[in-house]
Amino acid sequence: MESVAASLLAPQTPVLVVSTGMWGNRWRDICVKLGLPVHVHTSEPGYPPDPGEIDQLLGAEQHQALLITHVDSSSGVRARIDDLAQVAKEHGALVLVDGVSAAGAESVHQETWGVDAYLTSTPKALGVPAGLYLASLGPRAVDVLASRVWTPRHFSLDLRDWLPVMRAALEARFVYHQTLPGNLIGALTQGLELVVQEGTERVHRHRRLALRLRSALETEGLRNFVAADGDRANGVSVYRAPPHLTAGELLRGAAELGVLLQAGTHPSAAGETFRIGHLGNVDEQDIERTVGVLRRLLSPPNR
Numbered sequence: 001m002e003s004v005a006a007s008l009l010a011p012q013t014p015v016l017v018v019s020t021g022m023w024g025n026r027w028r029d030i031c032v033k034l035g036l037p038v039h040v041h042t043s044e045p046g047y048p049p050d051p052g053e054i055d056q057l058l059g060a061e062q063h064q065a066l067l068i069t070h071v072d073s074s075s076g077v078r079a080r081i082d083d084l085a086q087v088a089k090e091h092g093a094l095v096l097v098d099g100v101s102a103a104g105a106e107s108v109h110q111e112t113w114g115v116d117a118y119l120t121s122t123p124k125a126l127g128v129p130a131g132l133y134l135a136s137l138g139p140r141a142v143d144v145l146a147s148r149v150w151t152p153r154h155f156s157l158d159l160r161d162w163l164p165v166m167r168a169a170l171e172a173r174f175v176y177h178q179t180l181p182g183n184l185i186g187a188l189t190q191g192l193e194l195v196v197q198e199g200t201e202r203v204h205r206h207r208r209l210a211l212r213l214r215s216a217l218e219t220e221g222l223r224n225f226v227a228a229d230g231d232r233a234n235g236v237s238v239y240r241a242p243p244h245l246t247a248g249e250l251l252r253g254a255a256e257l258g259v260l261l262q263a264g265t266h267p268s269a270a271g272e273t274f275r276i277g278h279l280g281n282v283d284e285q286d287i288e289r290t291v292g293v294l295r296r297l298l299s300p301p302n303r
């Protein structure tokens with residue numbers, strides 16, 4: 001995220017961050033450290049950003065970039081990138097998207113949506129060990145890099161120095177900039193082969209598993225943090241803790257039964273929520289097992 005921002009946003013460029021949880025706040029913190037004037041629009045917890053409001057904000061001030069989180073794993077909200085990017089384009093703003101919990105589990109149409117930079121990292125829906133990130137730059141972002149007259153203050157974060165490496169790779173030639181971790185590149189290659197083999201079924205699988213999980217948990221009376229079904233991510237679900245158990249008790253209980261769930265991380269509701277990751281190489285059995293364990297923990301002892 002920092003590398004994309006540091007490479008594409010000139011010092012003093014005013015930017016608009018649209019936050020649906022802790023990862024939007026991460027965009028904000030990165031911009032602040034880069035010294036960029038940043039305006040943050042925070043969505044109501046559990047709701048996606050409203051393109052109409054973003055349109056007004058972009059119209060009111062000269063923001064030159066819109067920074068969005070596709071799926072914020074702290075809220076489980078999926079933002080409507082197509083509509084937001086459309087609005088940003090109308091104002092001439094660059095569109096930078098954090099797709100870390102989305103790519104591999106959601107439909108991503110970078111070109112048709114007009115997203116200038118879409119980034120992701122390996123350990124979420126790609127199901128590959130952590131340590132690498134991928135940034136996909138559209139033509140406008142590449143132009144910004146190539147024609148940039150200012151110099152970022154960072155050496156290793158600057159994507160411009162990778163352009164010759166990428167261009168050479170397209171011609172099966174090797175150009176050196178920095179040594180890559182070969183072990184991780186090997187893992188990424190394997191992981192991406194699985195993604196390509198599965199094709200668009202991968203998105204359908206994530207959606208199917210999410211719906212199965214949610215219908216089972218709603219039957220148990222759990223409340224999803226995201227208000228509308230259409231705004232819920234395919235790869236992560238955030239739930240409010242039930243009245244008779246704290247989120248911590250639920251997580252400890254599940255761990256004792258062999259299912260690892262995660263604590264809540266949404267800035268407004270961390271302690272009252274817990275999270276279920278169902279992204280990457282997750283299957284029906286994982287969902288059934290998780291549902292079974294939660295059912296056991298949620299049912300009164302005498303049932």
Ligand SMILES: *Cc1c(COP(=O)(O)O)cnc(C)c1O
Binds near residue numbers: 072100122
């Ligand atoms: C997990 C996550 C990140 C951070 O990715 P790491 O690989 O853990 O550094 C950033 N953005 C979003 C939306 C995430 O879910």
